[in-house]
Amino acid sequence: MASQFAISEAEMNEMSLVLQSNVVTDVLTQVEGMLAQMTSVTLNIAVIGESGAGKSTFINAFRGVDDDAPEAAETGVTATTQMAKAYPHPSAHNVLLWDLPGIGTLSFQPSTYLEDVGLLKYDFFIIVTADRFQECHYALARCIMQAQKKFYFIRNKVDRDLEANARRRRQKGLSDDDVLRHLRADCEKNLRMGQVETPQVFLLSCFYPQNYDFPALQMTLLEELDGHKQHALLLSLPNLSTSLIQSKRQALAGAVWQRAMVVCLSSVGASNTLHATVSKLMDTVKSYQQAFCLDEESLHRLASITGIPFKELQREVTSTFGKQLSAQSVEGILSHAVSAQRFLVTQLERRVPVLGTVVAGGISFMASYFLLTSALKNLSEDGERVMQKALFVSICKQKD
Ligand SMILES: Nc1nc2c(ncn2[C@@H]2O[C@H](COP(=O)(O)OP(=O)(O)OP(=O)(O)O)[C@@H](O)[C@H]2O)c(=O)[nH]1
Numbered sequence: 180m181a182s183q184f185a186i187s188e189a190e191m192n193e194m195s196l197v198l199q200s201n202v203v204t205d206v207l208t209q210v211e212g213m214l215a216q217m218t219s220v221t222l223n224i225a226v227i228g229e230s231g232a233g234k235s236t237f238i239n240a241f242r243g244v245d246d247d248a249p250e251a252a253e254t255g256v257t258a259t260t261q262m263a264k265a266y267p268h269p270s271a272h273n274v275l276l277w278d279l280p281g282i283g284t285l286s287f288q289p290s291t292y293l294e295d296v297g298l299l300k301y302d303f304f305i306i307v308t309a310d311r312f313q314e315c316h317y318a319l320a321r322c323i324m325q326a327q328k329k330f331y332f333i334r335n336k337v338d339r340d341l342e343a344n345a346r347r348r349r350q351k352g353l354s355d356d357d358v359l360r361h362l363r364a365d366c367e368k369n370l371r372m373g374q375v376e377t378p379q380v381f382l383l384s385c386f387y388p389q390n391y392d393f394p395a396l397q398m399t400l401l402e403e404l405d406g407h408k409q410h411a412l413l414l415s416l417p418n419l420s421t422s423l424i425q426s427k428r429q430a431l432a433g434a435v436w437q438r439a440m441v442v443c444l445s446s447v448g449a450s451n452t453l454h455a456t457v458s459k460l461m462d463t464v465k466s467y468q469q470a471f472c473l474d475e476e477s478l479h480r481l482a483s484i485t486g487i488p489f490k491e492l493q494r495e496v497t498s499t500f501g502k503q504l505s506a507q508s509v510e511g512i513l514s515h516a517v518s519a520q521r522f523l524v525t526q527l528e529r530r531v532p533v534l535g536t537v538v539a540g541g542i543s544f545m546a547s548y549f550l551l552t553s554a555l556k557n558l559s560e561d562g563e564r565v566m567q568k569a570l571f572v573s574i575c576k577q578k579d
């Protein structure tokens with residue numbers, strides 16, 4: 180079973196190429212620096228659109244936060260957002276969603292408005308609308324494109340359109356799919372008329388983020404970002420699709436060797452190396468729990484959005500890594516991993532000599548690598564079960 184977590188040839192090559200020294204402290208500084216870079220970027224997402232379109236509600240749904248939570252953007256039926264305000268993601272503070280004041284439709288001047296809110300600082304724009312296409316949407320899109328920034332067009336509140344259609348269904352006979360197709364075609368046609376060659380339109384209901392185009396929006400934003408910004412956004416997103424969970428697993432797996440190395444190298448010389456290793460591994464597993472939205476806070480947030488009791492969500496988390504992780508259980512997994520992977524160590528040491536020092540110190544790099552890889556596999560499966568439960572409840576709720 181352990182062999183499926185064996186370190187790959189590609190990873191061994193990466194390690195031997197990247198590590199520029201055999202001195203433990205130098206390597207530690209280098210690898211810690213690589214990991215720190217991943218979290219040092221800030222992603223600024225601007226959410227813009229007419230008053231009442233659902234910008235603040237979108238920001239909450241995007242972060243997986245309930246509208247009534249203390250960290251939520253204020254929402255309401257009367258004009259609420261008067262000044263640009265940044266809402267950091269509750270667990271990934273470097274991902275900022277900017278709630279911009281609603282644009283008026285009569286005397287609206289997009290260029291001065293965008294200048295006032297600091298157009299250039301945003302990585303991309305989300306234009307939210309909930310009604311018919313208006314001149315101000317063209318004007319906004321053009322200004323954003325002139326500044327060489329990207330925008331994504333959200334047609335929000337589609338739950339309302341479908342509800343209205345259901346009331347008329349007997350006379351009109353349109354299916355839900357017909358209504359959605361029509362809405363999409365209309366938005367795309369209008370954007371093309373405003374010289375947007377390849378419009379990106381997403382139909383959403385912020386009340387039911389699991390449904391419609393919310394998962395597709397998440398994946399598109401990720402595909403169009405790169406490097407550390409993509410990584411930051413990926414880890415902050417609520418789990419709305421299997422592909423998103425798999426992308427999180429892959430992204431975290433790419434940095435497992437660096438994490439395992441930091442755990443081992445920083446424990447060298449500690450008075451109790453095993454204790455130091457275990458506590459560092461536990462910290463890393465906790466950060467994985469957060470990325471898969473399985474820590475207590477994330478589960479409470481999901482419980483409050485979906486109305487599913489916290490305990491019920493917690494029951495879907497079945498792995499040792501997802502439950503309360505104890506130092507004892509980590510030690511148990513480590514000792515199992517040491518015997519299972521011993522044969523690989525010699526091979527690795529030859530390619531990455533600094534590991535010789537670590538092994539001599541009695542700490543196994545491979546055991547930490549094995550533990551973290553197993554944690555990723557198990558936590559992604561837990562995340563998938565929790566997501567399926569939330570999805571099932573959301574679909575039932577909307578049918579009622
Ligand atoms: N039915 C439905 N209502 C929504 C949806 N999204 C938002 N709303 C409601 O629309 C109203 C306005 O939402 P807000 O998020 O406050 O709108 P806003 O764009 O931030 O408005 P301002 O801050 O005034 O510019 C609120 O009552 C929301 O509950 C949705 O997807 N479906």
Ligand SMILES: [Mg+2]
Pocket residue numbers: 234235236253254259260278
């Ligand atoms: Mg608002």
